[in-house]
Amino acid sequence: MTTPYLEVRDLQTHFTTFGGSRVVKAVDGISFSLREGETLGLVGESGCGKTTTCLSIVGLLPPAARIAGGEIRLAGEDLTKKSPREMRRIRGRKIAMILQDPMASLNPLFNIYTQVSEPAYYHLGIRRQSLRRRVEDLLRSVRIPSPAMRMRNYPHQMSGGMRQRIVGAIALAGGPKLIIADEPTTNLDVTIQAQYLDLLKDIQQETGVAIIFVTHNLGIVAKMCDRMAVMYAGKIVECGSVRDLFGAPSHPYTKALLGSMAKLGSKEPLFAIPGQPPDLANLPPGCAFHPRCAEATQHCSEHEPKIVPCGQDWTAKCWLAHPKESLRHDHARA
Amino acid sequence: MPVLEVRDLQKHFPVATGTLLRRKTGWVKAVESINFSIEAGETLGLIGESGCGKTTTAKLILLQERPTGGTIRFDGEDIGGLHGDGLMRYRRSVQVVFQDPFASLSPRMRVGDIIAEPLEIHTGMTRQQLQQRVAEVLELVGLSPDVAKLFPHEFSGGQRQRVAIARALATNTRLIILDEPVSALDVSIRAQIINQLEHLQDTLGVSYLFIGHDLATVAHISQRIAVMYLGHLVEIAESTELCAHPLHPYTQALLIAALPAHPDAKQERIAITGEIPSALAPPPGCRFHTRCPHAMPRCSVEAPVSKEVAPGHAVACHLF
Numbered sequence: 001m002t003t004p005y006l007e008v009r010d011l012q013t014h015f016t017t018f019g020g021s022r023v024v025k026a027v028d029g030i031s032f033s034l035r036e037g038e039t040l041g042l043v044g045e046s047g048c049g050k051t052t053t054c055l056s057i058v059g060l061l062p063p064a065a066r067i068a069g070g071e072i073r074l075a076g077e078d079l080t081k082k083s084p085r086e087m088r089r090i091r092g093r094k095i096a097m098i099l100q101d102p103m104a105s106l107n108p109l110f111n112i113y114t115q116v117s118e119p120a121y122y123h124l125g126i127r128r129q130s131l132r133r134r135v136e137d138l139l140r141s142v143r144i145p146s147p148a149m150r151m152r153n154y155p156h157q158m159s160g161g162m163r164q165r166i167v168g169a170i171a172l173a174g175g176p177k178l179i180i181a182d183e184p185t186t187n188l189d190v191t192i193q194a195q196y197l198d199l200l201k202d203i204q205q206e207t208g209v210a211i212i213f214v215t216h217n218l219g220i221v222a223k224m225c226d227r228m229a230v231m232y233a234g235k236i237v238e239c240g241s242v243r244d245l246f247g248a249p250s251h252p253y254t255k256a257l258l259g260s261m262a263k264l265g266s267k268e269p270l271f272a273i274p275g276q277p278p279d280l281a282n283l284p285p286g287c288a289f290h291p292r293c294a295e296a297t298q299h300c301s302e303h304e305p306k307i308v309p310c311g312q313d314w315t316a317k318c319w320l321a322h323p324k325e326s327l328r329h330d331h332a333r334a
Numbered sequence: 335m336p337v338l339e340v341r342d343l344q345k346h347f348p349v350a351t352g353t354l355l356r357r358k359t360g361w362v363k364a365v366e367s368i369n370f371s372i373e374a375g376e377t378l379g380l381i382g383e384s385g386c387g388k389t390t391t392a393k394l395i396l397l398q399e400r401p402t403g404g405t406i407r408f409d410g411e412d413i414g415g416l417h418g419d420g421l422m423r424y425r426r427s428v429q430v431v432f433q434d435p436f437a438s439l440s441p442r443m444r445v446g447d448i449i450a451e452p453l454e455i456h457t458g459m460t461r462q463q464l465q466q467r468v469a470e471v472l473e474l475v476g477l478s479p480d481v482a483k484l485f486p487h488e489f490s491g492g493q494r495q496r497v498a499i500a501r502a503l504a505t506n507t508r509l510i511i512l513d514e515p516v517s518a519l520d521v522s523i524r525a526q527i528i529n530q531l532e533h534l535q536d537t538l539g540v541s542y543l544f545i546g547h548d549l550a551t552v553a554h555i556s557q558r559i560a561v562m563y564l565g566h567l568v569e570i571a572e573s574t575e576l577c578a579h580p581l582h583p584y585t586q587a588l589l590i591a592a593l594p595a596h597p598d599a600k601q602e603r604i605a606i607t608g609e610i611p612s613a614l615a616p617p618p619g620c621r622f623h624t625r626c627p628h629a630m631p632r633c634s635v636e637a638p639v640s641k642e643v644a645p646g647h648a649v650a651c652h653l654f
Contacts, residue, residue: 045520159609189383190547194591194604216521219550219593223601242597260525262550263595265577269532270525270554276490277520292522 003076004033005210006057006178011070013049013056017281024281026052026065028234036177037208041221041242043257044231045277050214053231054180057212058095059087074178093123096171100183102163106155112139112166113151119174138169141206143199161192165199172203182214197224218261222246227313230254233278233288238321240314248324250308250316252293287318295320335410336371337509337541338395338428343368344403345390349614362613364390367404368567369640370560372509375535377542379556379573381549381588383610387565388545392511395543396430397421408509426456429502433514435494439486445472446482449501456505471500474538476530492523496530503534509541516551528555549592553577558646561585564613564621567640571647581649583626620652628653 013027027049034040042050055061057072059079072079074094082090091097096119099105107115116135120126126134139147142165155163164184171179181200185193201224204211213224221228221242229239230253238251249255259271275292278284287305290296300319308321345365350356365387372378380388393399395406397413406413408424416424429452432438439448449471450464459467469479475496486494495515502510512531516524532555534540546552552559553573560570561584569582580586587606594601605627611617617624623633632652640650 045522161609189610190549190591191383191587191604191606192609195607198603217593218521219595222594222597222599225597246596246598257521260522261595262525262528262548262554264550264553264589264592265574267554267574270528272526272529273522274526276492276523 005036005075006034006212007071007073008032008053008057009071009073011053011056011072012068013052013061013065014068015065017064022281025234026280027056029070030229030231030234030236031070032229032236032239034178034210034212036210037204038227039204039211039213039225041225041228042212042214042231043216043218043221043228045216047277047280048231049234049280050231051182054097054182054212054214057180058091058097059084060091089123092119092174092176094176095178095180096174096176098164098167098171098179098181098184100186102160102167102187103155105167106163108155111152111154112158116151116166116169116173119170123174134173135169138173139166141172141203142166142169144169161188161196164188164196168196168199168203172207172209176209178210178212180212180214183216185220200224218257230257233283234280235288235317237289237318238316240310240316244311244314244324250310250314250321250324251289251318252295252320253289254316256292256294337374337376337409338543339371339407339410340391340395340404341369341407342404343391343394343401343406345387345394345399346402360614363565363616364613365394365401366565368560368562368565370567370570372541372543374508374541375539376558377535377544377556379552379559380543380545380562381547381552381559382562383547385564385610385613386562387613388562389513391562392430392513392543392545395511396428397425422456426452426505427508428511429505429507429509430511430513431495431498431502431515434518435486435491435498436518438498439494441486443485444482445484445486445489445497448486448497449482449504452501452505467504468500471504472497474503474534475500490523491519492526495519495523495527499527499531499534503538503540507540509543512542512544514546515544517546517548524551531555549577549588550595561588564610564616566621566650568622568651569647569649570640571644571649575644575647579647581643581647581654582622582651583628583653584622587625620650 009031010029011027012029015024015026044050056067067080113135116138117131120134135151136147144150185196225242228242228245229236232253238254245254256273273292278288284291286301286303290300305317305319307315307317310316310321311324343365344367346361346363348358349360349362351359382388394401413424446468449468453459453464453467468482472479477496516527544555556573559573559576561568563584569585580589587604590602590604606625608625619634619636620638623629638650638652640648642648643654
C-alpha cells in the first residue's frame with residue numbers, strides 16, 4: 001500500500017458568529033485519506049460541511065471560519081501551517097478546484113485563452129508560443145471543438161456544458177495531482193452531465209489525477225468514485241469503498257440515503273428519512289443522527305459513538321456498527 | 335374520458351429585434367404539435383432537457399400563455415373558449431406546484447392565508463370554514479394544523495414544499511402540475527415529498543403532470559412518460575415499458591445518461607455528442623438528427639411523425 005497523497009486528520013473547522021459568542025462546528029474532527037489517482041466521493045446533504053471541508057483543504061475559508069485543529073497533509077506537508085503566500089503556490093499547481101456554477105467561476109471580462117493560460121503562466125512558467133500550444137492542448141483534452149478559434153471567445157459565447165469544460169481545462173492547466181470538484185454537474189442537463197462525467201473519467205485515466213467529488217447525488221458516486229465518505233452534521237459517519245457501502249452499509253444514515261434513491265425501473269416505495277437535517281448551531285446530544293434514525297436506542301441519544309472499523313479501509317461512526325469480515329469474504333468470492 | 339387532453343398543441347413566440355421599430359424577425363417554436371392525455375388519478379411524467387418546452391407546455395395548460403395552435407380539453411371542454419364561471423371552475427380544478435418553495439410562497443403572508451387565498455377567490459366560505467379547510471389540507475400533507483399561523487421563513491425546504499402542495503390541493507383540485515417539485519430539495523427530503531404525493535394521489539384520486547429531468551425520479555412516480563426534445567414530443571409510453579424498451583435514440587440516451595443505482599451496474603458511455611441546438615434556429619427535419627447516432631440522410635429533410643408501435647407506445651422516429 002502506497003502512502004496517501006492527501007491525508008486529513010481530525011480536521012476541525014469552526015465558524016465564529018456574533019462577535020465570538022457562538023461557535024458553529026461546521027467540520028468537527030473528520031479524517032480521511034486519498035491515494036494518487038483515486039476518486040473519493042464526499043456525500044451529504046446541504047449544510048453538512050462538505051464544502052467547508054474542501055475550502056479548508058485549499059485554504060480559501062471565509063473570514064468567519066478558521067481551522068481549529070487537526071492537520072491536512074498533502075504529500076507529507078501540513079497545509080494548515082502554510083502561509084497564504086505558500087498556499088498560492090499550491091493552489092492551481094498541486095490542488096485545483098472545480099466549482100458548481102461555471103458562470104460564476106469564469107471571469108466575463110477575459111477571454112478563454114487568458115483564463116486557461118493563467119495557471120500555466122504562473123505555476124509552470126510557460127510563455128508565448130508554447131503557452132498557446134499548451135492552451136490548445138488543454139482545450140482539446142476537454143473536447144472543445146476548434147480550440148484555436150474558441151480560445152479567443154468569451155464565456156458568454158459558450159453554453160453551460162462548454163463553460164464547465166473550460167473550468168475543467170483551467171483546473172488541469174497547472175498540472176495538479178488533486179482536483180476537488182464541488183458539485184460540478186448540478187447545473188448541467190442530464191445528457192451534458194453524462195458527457196462531462198465521461199470526460200472527467202478519461203482525463204483521470206490520461207493524467208492520473210486524484211479527484212475529490214463533492215456531491216449529494218449517490219448516482220454520481222456509484223458511477224465515478226472508488227471510495228466514499230458520508231458526512232452528516234460536520235462529521236464523517238461512514239467511509240469506505242463504494243462497493244462495500246452500496247452493498248452493505250453499516251451506518252443507518254448511509255442505509256437511509258441509499259433507500260431514498262429512486263432506482264430506474266423500480267416502483268418500490270422510497271424510504272423517506274423522517275425529520276430534517278439538524279441545525280449545526282444546535283446539535284442534538286449523543287449521535288447527531290439519532291432523532292431521525294430508525295435503529296436509535298437510548299444509548300445513542302446520550303453518548304456520541306466512536307469510529308468503529310467495519311472492514312478493510314472501512315469505518316463507521318455508529319454504536320451498532322461492527323466488523324463485517326464474513327461479508328467481505330462473500331464479496332471476494334462473488 | 336381523460337381529464338386533460340392535449341391535441342396538436344403549438345406555441346410559437348415571436349422574436350423581435352431593434353428597439354424603436356420592433357420588427358418580428360423570427361419565431362421560437364417552443365412547443366410544436368404535441369399530443370397527450372392524462373386520465374383521472376394518473377401521473378404523466380414529462381421529461382426533457384432545459385429549453386425543450388416542458389415549462390411552456392405547463393404554462394399553456396395553466397392558461398398563463400395562449401397557444402398559437404391546437405387545443406387543450408379539460409373534461410372534454412376546450413379551455414381556449416372558457417370565460418366567466420367556466421374559467422373559474424377550470425382554474426379551481428387545475429393547480430400548480432413550482433420547483434423552488436423559497437420563491438413560490440410569499441414571505442409576507444402567513445401559511446394559513448397562503449392556503450386560504452385560492453379558497454377566498456373561488457368559494458364563498460366563511461372565515462371559520464376557511465380555517466377548517468386550511469387545517470384539513472395541512473393535515474393531508476402531513477403538517478400540523480397549528481402551523482397555519484407561521485410565516486414561510488419558519489419552515490424548512492421540505493415543509494415549504496408541503497405548504498405549496500397544500501395550497502394546490504385546497505380547492506378540491508383534480509389536476510396538479512408539478513414543475514420539478516423535488517429538484518430544489520435535499521436528498522433525504524425528496525423521498526418524503528415523492529411518497530407524500532403518491533399517498534395523496536391514492537387517497538384523493540388527483541391527477542399529476544410531473545415535469546422533471548431526472549429519469550429515475552420521474553419513472554418512479556409516473557404511470558406514463560412523455561419525452562420532449564426541442565418542442566417535439568419524441569416518445570410516449572408506459573413508464574415501465576419506456577425504461578425497458580426505449581425506442582427513440584434520444585430516450586435511449588437519457589436512459590444511458592441516468593446515473594446508476596449501484597457501482598456494479600452495467601455502464602455504457604453516452605453515444606450522443608454535442609448540445610441541444612437553439613430553439614431559434616432548430617435543425618430541419620428531425621430536430622434530434624444533429625446529435626443522433628443513427629441519423630440517416632432522410633432525417634435531415636423530413637420530420638418524422640409520431641407512430642403507435644405498440645398499444646400505448648408512440649414514437650416519432652424514422653427508424654420505426
